[in-house]
Amino acid sequence: MEVLVLGSGYAGLTVAHRLREYVNDVKITVISRNRTVYENTIFPALLTNDVNVEDTKFDAQEAMELKGNSFIEAEVQRIDPQSNEVKTSKGTFDYDYLILALGGAYEENFYKIPGNQFAFMHHPLSDFLKIKERLGQADEIDAVIGNFANSPIEGPSYQLALIVKNEIIRRKIKGRVTLITQSPRGVFGMLPLENISKQANSFFEKQGIELVKGDSIAEVRKDKVVTKNGKEIEANFVSILPRLSAPEVVAKVFSDDTYYVPVELPSFRTKSFRNVFAVGDLAQGMVPARTARGAMIAAENAVSTIIKELKGIERPYYKQGILCMFHGGGVAGLLRFDVFDKPRANFIINPLFSKIKIIYSRMLVNSAFNVPFHAAPPL
Ligand SMILES: Cc1cc2nc3c(=O)[nH]c(=O)nc-3n(C[C@H](O)[C@H](O)[C@H](O)COP(=O)(O)OP(=O)(O)OC[C@H]3O[C@@H](n4cnc5c(N)ncnc54)[C@H](O)[C@@H]3O)c2cc1C
Numbered sequence: 001m002e003v004l005v006l007g008s009g010y011a012g013l014t015v016a017h018r019l020r021e022y023v024n025d026v027k028i029t030v031i032s033r034n035r036t037v038y039e040n041t042i043f044p045a046l047l048t049n050d051v052n053v054e055d056t057k058f059d060a061q062e063a064m065e066l067k068g069n070s071f072i073e074a075e076v077q078r079i080d081p082q083s084n085e086v087k088t089s090k091g092t093f094d095y096d097y098l099i100l101a102l103g104g105a106y107e108e109n110f111y112k113i114p115g116n117q118f119a120f121m122h123h124p125l126s127d128f129l130k131i132k133e134r135l136g137q138a139d140e141i142d143a144v145i146g147n148f149a150n151s152p153i154e155g156p157s158y159q160l161a162l163i164v165k166n167e168i169i170r171r172k173i174k175g176r177v178t179l180i181t182q183s184p185r186g187v188f189g190m191l192p193l194e195n196i197s198k199q200a201n202s203f204f205e206k207q208g209i210e211l212v213k214g215d216s217i218a219e220v221r222k223d224k225v226v227t228k229n230g231k232e233i234e235a236n237f238v239s240i241l242p243r244l245s246a247p248e249v250v251a252k253v254f255s256d257d258t259y260y261v262p263v264e265l266p267s268f269r270t271k272s273f274r275n276v277f278a279v280g281d282l283a284q285g286m287v288p289a290r291t292a293r294g295a296m297i298a299a300e301n302a303v304s305t306i307i308k309e310l311k312g313i314e315r316p317y318y319k320q321g322i323l324c325m326f327h328g329g330g331v332a333g334l335l336r337f338d339v340f341d342k343p344r345a346n347f348i349i350n351p352l353f354s355k356i357k358i359i360y361s362r363m364l365v366n367s368a369f370n371v372p373f374h375a376a377p378p379l
Contacts (some may be wrong), residue, residue, distance in 0.1 A: 004095035008032035011280030014103030014299035017370040035061035042361035063368030109242035115220035144235040146180030162328025181231035184214030246282035286320035318376040
């Protein structure tokens with residue numbers, strides 16, 4: 001029996017760790033383009049020197065081999081679910097179960113944004129390092145930060161806006177920060193709870209951040225941003241989180257017009273192939289926001305299904321919800337959203353959450369994403 005896991009992010013490694021806890025007669029192979037893996041949710045803290053690059057990374061090959069799993073550092077080039085085969089830069093592999101965990105196509109989509117050469121993308125490490133350099137050198141910052149349309153996670157934009165504002169104040173330079181939110185309700189406006197957005201909007205405005213609600217970045221020019229609603233905002237610092245979709249190598253085989261891989265819930269089994277599961281940023285989720293925590297919960301649920309089929313062992317399924325600790329330089333907070341009998345949420349502002357976020361990030365890095373508890377309610 002062979003399980004092939006494509007991708008070594010939060011979702012892929014969670015599947016590989018958890019499966020190995022229950023089966024020792026199955027070959028588990030992780031294929032991913034880099035054996036060095038970065039814990040990217042902590043990248044905003046690089047900008048404030050609360051963590052170093054070294055603190056954000058680990059060696060996934062070493063972690064997998066310690067568990068008795070194999071790791072192949074290779075590019076996935078083609079997936080053929082009819083013949084149960086995956087072609088990579090290091091040969092072709094077959095499988096009994098396939099886990100698609102290749103994340104989202106942030107980079108592919110960023111380069112499609114008109115004028116992207118005038119903007120940063122607050123996603124990869126390389127851009128966070130460029131943003132840091134820019135913030136350290138600029139003597140005036142007119143920042144516009146936001147998402148491209150239909151982008152399913154705004155938390156990184158919120159954090160960057162707070163950090164840039166904090167840097168303007170700390171370095172006593174001239175500047176302003178405009179944050180564009182996709183929802184007309186503003187910050188966290190995608191949640192079905194208006195009071196949370198009101199509270200969050202007023203918090204951001206108190207920090208001196210200008211909010212442009214119900215809009216998104218459509219185009220960047222040398223000295224301005226053009227929004228989807230046609231607004232032009234002058235800027236000498238622009239950072240964008242692009243639209244998200246399944247990467248091309250997956251999308252062309254599995255995606256529908258939602259750009260994600262359609263799955264059965266809560267198992268995250270693909271709707272098209274019974275032995276293929278899709279977890280993390282590339283899959284349709286239980287909540288619209290695409291998060292690392294959501295990716296790990298999806299992975300737990302996929303493992304529950306496979307373990308039941310292979311061993312008859314019952315494990316719980318979990319709800320996805322949102323649990324987001326944000327680090328904003330001088331300020332920090334937490335957003336929790338779960339649906340029980342009805343939707344419930346809390347938005348709590350407390351600088352302690354930036355410390356807790358750093359501790360949690362250490363746990364993720366030191367365990368190679370093998371955390372036992374995601375604070376998720378069982379279904
Ligand atoms: C700045 C920032 C802050 C964030 N903050 C939070 C937060 O506070 N909380 C939270 O829950 N989420 C947060 N997120 C979101 C979170 O990082 C993502 O949801 C998460 O990375 C998704 O995990 P994944 O396993 O699906 O994909 P990824 O972590 O992207 O892993 C995908 C893996 O697949 C590999 N891969 C891709 N294509 C190929 C290929 N063709 N061949 C071989 N390998 C390939 C990649 O190298 C990678 O190892 C944040 C994101 C950013 C950018």
